[in-house]
Every structure is written in C-alpha cells, then in structure tokens.
Amino acid sequence: MTTSQSPAAPDVKEEHFLDAPTGIEAETEDEEVPEIERPWKPEQIRVNTKQFSLRNALDMIDDESLELAPDFQRGRVWKHVQKSRLIESVLLQIPLPAFYFAEDADGFMRVVDGLQRLSTIHDFVRGQEGFALKGLEYLQETVEGKRFDDLPAPWKRRINNAQIMAHVIDPTTPPDVMYDIFKRINTGGTPLNAQEIRHCMSKDRSRSILKRMTLTAAFDTATNGLGGHTRMNDREMALRFAAFWLHGPGGYLDFGSMDSFLQRTTTMLDHPNDVDDATVEQLEAAFRRAMENARVVFGDQAFRKWPQGPDTGKYPINRALFEAWAITLDDYDPSDLARRSGAIVDAARHLMTVDYRYLDSITSSTGDARRVMYRFETTAKAAEAGR
Template sequence: MSLESEIKEARQTVVTDGYDMSIGEVINLYKNEELVIAPAFQRLFRWDDERKTRFIESIILGIPFPPIFVHQDSEGVWELIDGLQRVSTILQLTGDLQGERADQLGPLVLNGTKFLPSLSGKRWTESAEGAGDGLGTSIQLAIKRSRVRVEILQAGSSKTAKYELFQRLNTGGADLSPQEVRNSIAVSINNDFFNWLVQLASSPSFVATTRQTQAALESQAGVELALRFIAFRNIPYQSGMDVHEYLDDALINLASDENFDKDAEEENFNRTFEFLNAALGDKAFQRWDGQNFSGKFLMSIFEVLAIGLSKNLASYEAMGEVERNHSIETKAQSLNGIPVFVENSGAGIRGTTRLSKLLPVAEALIKP
C-alpha cells in the first residue's frame, strides 16, 4: 500500500469537526448533561489554586488558550477527552461543578497575580452580602462571553480513535506518565480489567520484589510492570515496535478480549512472584556481581526472570521449597554470565533491541 493510500485510509478512521463557542455555552452544556466530564481520561483537579488563578487571569485578559477536545456519541452527547483541567477550573469558579470532588474543593478563591494583584481573595459571587469579594457582574459576563475552540471527534470515527487522540494529546506531557494515560484508556474500555491490573500490582510479593518507591507508586510504575508481565505472556512482541506503542496496543487488545482468562493469569502472576519473593526477596531484579545481588532494579532481569519463571511454573511447583528457592537463585545468578543476556541488557541497549532478543529466550534461560 502506498503512503497516499495509507493516509487516505487513516483519515477515514477519524471524523472531526470543530467550532468556537462561548464559555457560557460550555457551562450550559455541562449543566444540561450534554457535556460529560468523566475521570476516565485523566486525573481530576491536578492543578493547584495558583495554576487555576493563572488560567482565569488569561481568560479575563483575553489571552488565547488551547482548544478542548470532545468525543461525540451517537446521541450527540459530548465526552470531554482533553481540557479537563481548564473546564473543571471554570466550573469550580462559577459553582457549577458537580460531584463528590466538587463538594470537597468548595468555591474557588483566586490568588493575586503579577498583572492583576486585586484578584487576590476574589470569588465568583460574594461570600456574604457586602463582603466585596465577588468578581462582579461585568467580569462574570466577560468570562462567560470569552470564546473557546471545541474540536469534536465524531461518532463515525473508529472504535479506538478517541483513545488514540487522548494518547497523542497527553503522551510525553509533564502532567501524565505513559502508564497514567494507559490507565485512563483501560478505565474507558474495561473498568474491571483496570481494577484487576491495580490489584495485581498491589499484591505483597510483587510490591516486595519490584521494590516500588513512593515516586514509582505515584507514577503508576507498578501497574505498568504488571501490564508488561501480562502482555509479554499473551501478546507477541513485534521486533522494532516502540515499547510504549506495544504496551498501548496490548492493553487495548487484552482489555477488549472477552475470552481473556483473568483467573488463570492471576494465579500464574501470584505464584510467580511468591516464588521470586521466597527465593530472592527485594533482590529479585538486581544484578549478580559474582558475590552479591546489588544495584538498582533492572528491567532486563524482570523481563527475563519473571517471564521465564512464569512459563516454567509447573516445573518449579513440582519442586520442594528448598530446592525451588535454590534453583531460582541459581538462575538469577547465572544471567550475568550468559552472552545473549549480557549483550542485550547493558546500558545503551535500546528497549526494542532488548525485547526482541531476550523475550524469545526467556523461557529457555530460566528452565530448571
């Protein structure tokens, strides 16, 4: 297929429209439940009050801001895909935001800014009669009449188009890690599957062996590791494919597969990491230096040792506990002396190269 044909076909999978509308119209769409804000696509309210204030200041001063993106369903209702922070800030300010989180946040009280220091302490309406802390009618109307560009992904688009759009808008940004983007997609496709992944990532043996720090937990690194484990066992990795693209596709395929046996995979997952924890504890994915396991968590060891063990689980289950622990420890120690592992796991080795070289041999390398 030629490049021109590929472009034509790809464009047919995404049907878009867009136009400018007032902020007041956006507020009314939300109040009439014609604009849905679901936390499925990104975390709600990650902005602090200073950032919210700067955004409101931009609206008041007429400074342009990026468009919002919505997905229009078959009944014409819009689902917000990107722009949640901006829209929710406006709704919090005007007092129209609904839900438990809105009750927790309360009214938005603005801070002073470099250009508008008198914004300090201001809110949409006065806190009490005569308090003088309301924005006032003229500024309220100016905000409501400000224009925002709305880009619309229409219902005729392909099934995964809104997920693709969300990825393109958010991947690589400072606010969301790649796994947080995937989490949002997983919630949208199959919330039960997402909850299952989180459950796996929270299992004591998994947490212990992967040595998850608080920063890793916050960036959902554990959920990504759990996804990697499940994906590598069930979705063949295509050589040269970007690792994050592979994980994105694997997540969509697994979460959409009605025949995927979560119970069997969960049993394998738990037994694998229970065995690793019993044999090696928090040193499971450290490099053996000839005397000790030391250093940081290594993804290459995780991919070979965990996946290889999971595919040889029956053989390890047939052993007694002492023999099994000794065998797993010996296999972990031996990795640093196996040429194919050493050549494809060091610094400077691309993830695509590592996966294409090591995943196919993981089962054989860890076979008892």
C-alpha cells in the same frame, strides 16, 4: 560467554517527575529511527473541531458525557498558584490552548489533552470546596483570595461564557491511529507518558482491572511499594503482563511495537467479548502468583538489574525484566522456586553481568521484536537453573 575482569556497574538512569525519582528505570532508544512499517491512511484520521462555552463543558463533565479520566493522579499535580493563574487567564479573556477529546461510539467523550486545565476550572467553579485564588499577577486587588462563589456576577459570567476550542477524534478512527494522534499532539506542559495517554483513552473496565492488579499486597511487596504510582508506571507493568499473558511472547511478533501491543491489549480488556470475566479472574490470579514467586526468588531485588560483583544497593525497577520474569515465574510452584532460588539468582545475575545481548534487550530499544524474544527465551532458561 565468560570474563575474568571485574564487572562494571551498569549505567542505569532513573526516571524523574517533578524533580523526584519515580523508582522506575528510564528506557532508552537507539538514535537511528527505523522506517515506519505501517503508515496510517489519511482517510482513517477523522478529527472534528468544535467550540464550547466553559459552562457547557462543565455541564458535560457533571452529567458524565465528558470524562476527566477518573483515578488519574497526574491531572492533579498543579500547584495552587498555577491553578489560580489559569483562572486569572480566563478572567482576562486570554484564549486557552485547544483541547483534544476522544469520542466513543455512544457519543461520550474523554479528555486526553487539556486534562489539568479542565480539572482546575471544574474544581474552581463546581468543586465541593473549590479553592481561593492566590498569587495572581494582574487582578490582585480585584479577586485575590476569592472563591468562585465570592466573585461578582459579571466575573462569574466571564468564566461561564468563555469559549474553548476542542479537536474531537471521531470514534470511527481506529484505536492505534487515535493513540498515535495523541502521541503527536502531546507536547504541552508536562507531556503525558504512554500509559497516561492509554488511560485517558480507555474505558472503565480496563482501568479497573489494572488498578486491582497493582493494588494487591503481592505487587506492592514484590516492587517495594510501587502500587499507586504517580505516573501510572505500575499500571503499565500490569498491562505488559496482561499483554504477554494473553498473547504469549511469540504473539508479540504480530504487532512489532510495544505501543501497538499494549494498545490492542487495552482495547481487549475493555471488551468482555474479547476477554471475559472468567479470563480476567485467571489473569489476576496469575499476576498475584507471579508477584509472589518473584519475591520468593529475588526478595527485594525483584525486577531490578543486579549484576555480579560488589554490592551496589538497589537499582530502579526495570520494565523489561518485569515482564520477562513475571511471565516466566507464573508457571512455577513456589516450593520448587524456594528450593532453587539460589541457583536461579546466580543464573540471572550472570546474565546481567556477561551476556551483553541480554543487557541490551533490557536496556535500549526494548520493544524491538528480536530483543523481546531473546530476553524471554534467555530468562526462561535461567529459571530452570538448579534442576
């Protein structure tokens, strides 16, 4: 397919968080919502409601039977006044909204909804430095400027004895069902994105693997410093690579949705019987190689829309381009890619200019199985340019 007209710049929208750009292109979905192909059976959903005192919840955090998702930067974004007014609400005996925990087979629980609230309370009461209350609305004259240790005993007791309600997802609930539950109830404050939910639900093994992958110099260079992303989009991209590397692009057809695909891969990475340590080493080596090869071919335009025509600067990182090109380039020798880089770039830019089916596959409903297969197949052909 060719065109004689000058190509128009694509309409690219960047994700924002706290009014700041994240460096990641926003994905869009078609307005028409497809029918649910696999509705969950009601008997698979098991939720128990439990009541705890805040003292009990903080004790569980300290003895690690209740986990606050370590290395979760998003849980620490509240400003000082927001934190202080949460503590003020507790002191005023205003009931806190319900929390949601995920329980595993060993009885350990992870906070999925309410992470910022519990982190704030724990920091105030048990943190090494804590923080002084600031910007209160009703208790300025009583506790403004005080830390927990400075509070009179009755105020300390009011915090420790405050009751919270938690809905605990039973460990026998299938992971896909559990993930879907948390997506449905994730509506408060600044809602968690998909990867943040997966992070809260997962175990340390998968977290550590994805963290190692994204904190490499190769990833940071290929993505212009995306490692340590505030909203964990870096780890989602590493997880997408792992999913397609483990299952192959054709394996995606067994899942039918990106959420199921990535959730299953997270579960696999958490269990050495599914993905042993030797395979993890191979995965991490493949990821580094893919990042280095992407830099060889595309320079600082790697994983970004880059249509032919006048220079428009750099667009945000595109997730669909990332997974397709990273998986494709992993199989090539860097010296071969360096020799053919000009031809590959021309082929890739041509696709992003005139192949509207390809543009659709990297822009909207990118989890549609047909679009996934098309972008992988077409990207693989472009990688052969110059041979």
